[in-house]
Amino acid sequence: MTTLFKNIKELIQVRDKQIDFVAGAEMKILPTIKNAFLVVENGLISDYGKMDDCPNAEFDTVVDATGKMILPSWCDSHTHIVYAGNREGEFVDRINGLSYEDIANNGGGILNSAKKLQETSEDDLYNQSKTRLEEVIQLGTGAVEIKSGYGLTADAELKMLRVIKRLKAAYPIEIKATFLGAHAVPSNYKNNKAGYLKMLIDDVMPKISSENLAEYVDIFCEKGYFSVEDTELILVAGKKHGLTPKIHVNQFNAIGGVQVGVKYNALSVDHLEIMRDEDIAALKNTKTMPVALPSCSYFLSIPYTPARKMIDAGLPLALATDYNPGSTPSGNMNFVISTACIKMKITPEEAINAATINGAYAMGLEQQVGSITKGKLANFILTKPINSYGFIPYSFGNHHIEKVYLKGLEVE
Numbered sequence: 580m581t582t583l584f585k586n587i588k589e590l591i592q593v594r595d596k597q598i599d600f601v602a603g604a605e606m607k608i609l610p611t612i613k614n615a616f617l618v619v620e621n622g623l624i625s626d627y628g629k630m631d632d633c634p635n636a637e638f639d640t641v642v643d644a645t646g647k648m649i650l651p652s653w654c655d656s657h658t659h660i661v662y663a664g665n666r667e668g669e670f671v672d673r674i675n676g677l678s679y680e681d682i683a684n685n686g687g688g689i690l691n692s693a694k695k696l697q698e699t700s701e702d703d704l705y706n707q708s709k710t711r712l713e714e715v716i717q718l719g720t721g722a723v724e725i726k727s728g729y730g731l732t733a734d735a736e737l738k739m740l741r742v743i744k745r746l747k748a749a750y751p752i753e754i755k756a757t758f759l760g761a762h763a764v765p766s767n768y769k770n771n772k773a774g775y776l777k778m779l780i781d782d783v784m785p786k787i788s789s790e791n792l793a794e795y796v797d798i799f800c801e802k803g804y805f806s807v808e809d810t811e812l813i814l815v816a817g818k819k820h821g822l823t824p825k826i827h828v829n830q831f832n833a834i835g836g837v838q839v840g841v842k843y844n845a846l847s848v849d850h851l852e853i854m855r856d857e858d859i860a861a862l863k864n865t866k867t868m869p870v871a872l873p874s875c876s877y878f879l880s881i882p883y884t885p886a887r888k889m890i891d892a893g894l895p896l897a898l899a900t901d902y903n904p905g906s907t908p909s910g911n912m913n914f915v916i917s918t919a920c921i922k923m924k925i926t927p928e929e930a931i932n933a934a935t936i937n938g939a940y941a942m943g944l945e946q947q948v949g950s951i952t953k954g955k956l957a958n959f960i961l962t963k964p965i966n967s968y969g970f971i972p973y974s975f976g977n978h979h980i981e982k983v984y985l986k987g988l989e990v991e
């Protein structure tokens with residue numbers, strides 16, 4: 580099965596050589612080819628170049644992309660899209676003056692979602708979650724990480740992970756799964772956090788390994804949730820079960836989570852709304868990707884990750900949605916890149932790098948997706964006619980996607 584895309588106004592994020600990620604000043608460079616062609620063979624990118632060099636061969640399908648651009652699908656490395664119900668009530672409570680913290684202290688927040696999820700059957704949870712997955716695919720996402728963490732019992736955490744496994748099998752999008760049992764301390768362990776962590780380690784992790792339910796382990800390292808010591812415990816246990824760390828840190832307070840992530844070679848440290856100079860310094864010259872979640876800052880009216888300062892300090896940056904019912908009920912990566920440009924003062928080139936190749940790295944998929952590179956999956960966005968790629972973040976709240984392709988096939 581071969582497809583030729585011809586007369587592409589601009590082919591974006593073209594990387595002839597496989598790279599892991601871009602950092603610092605390199606993030607301002609977004610390689611493109613104007614007036615380009617792209618060939619897809621059996622789901623993979625097999626060739627591309629200038630139209631002058633377009634192969635004169637027979638193809639099963641030819642798509643004329645005159646006036647349109649092609650860019651790699653968004654790589655959303657941090658989501659919680661498997662959840663039950665929603666938290667619209669808390670949205671109104673916040674409008675009326677309660678803080679995210681007040682709501683959590685009143686038994687709402689993550690515990691509210693956990694109660695709903697525990698009462699929801701696996702099939703129902705699958706059906707609710709697949710709707711969101713289909714929605715983000717239409718919005719241009721071609722690779723996504725999904726976390727557990729709204730179960731908070733052994734059974735409900737495993738139920739979430741099994742739903743993610745079913746989604747992996749049923750959809751052509753690339754999916755990575757993360758075990759986030761340590762998302763909050765459930766009420767029945769209110770005065771026994773150590774017992775809860777022991778249960779996650781002794782009862783849940785072995786089942787995750789034996790059923791191959793996750794690639795990553797996460798924990799909410801934050802005042803009132805889990806400490807740096809709890810984080811070390813979970814990361815060490817996770818590693819024993821083959822789970823690489825990707826952790827929630829520095830959302831409301833900087834308590835040393837970045838340092839513990841770096842110490843245990845976390846693939847990513849995510850949120851980072853509160854960053855001290857020492858946290859930025861700790862990430863320098865490491866393999867740990869800092870991930871910013873601007874839609875969360877927008878929705879909760881909390882500070883934005885100081886992305887400009889971090890990139891200027893030489894760090895890489897990835898952007899993700901954090902799609903979840905409490906802090907970010909949106910999985911729109913187009914909005915994420917706009918918000919990153921507008922609020923974090925990063926350029927369209929930096930934002931697109933952060934949402935493609937760096938996002939791919941933050942979920943261990945940099946060999947498969949995130950750039951137009953021969954041999955990578957043909958997961959990309961065909962835009963509507965637009966004048967420049969900068970129009971995508973500029974035109975905030977809209978998207979300019981005409982079609983999305985996963986493994987070379989148009990998603991209907």
Ligand SMILES: N=CN[C@@H](CCC(=O)O)C(=O)O
Nearest residue numbers: 688689799901903904905906
């Ligand atoms: N901060 C921790 N976890 C989620 C939100 C949890 C919730 O409110 O449901 C996040 O990444 O924002």
Ligand SMILES: [Zn+2]
Nearest residue numbers: 657659827901
């Ligand atoms: Zn999150």
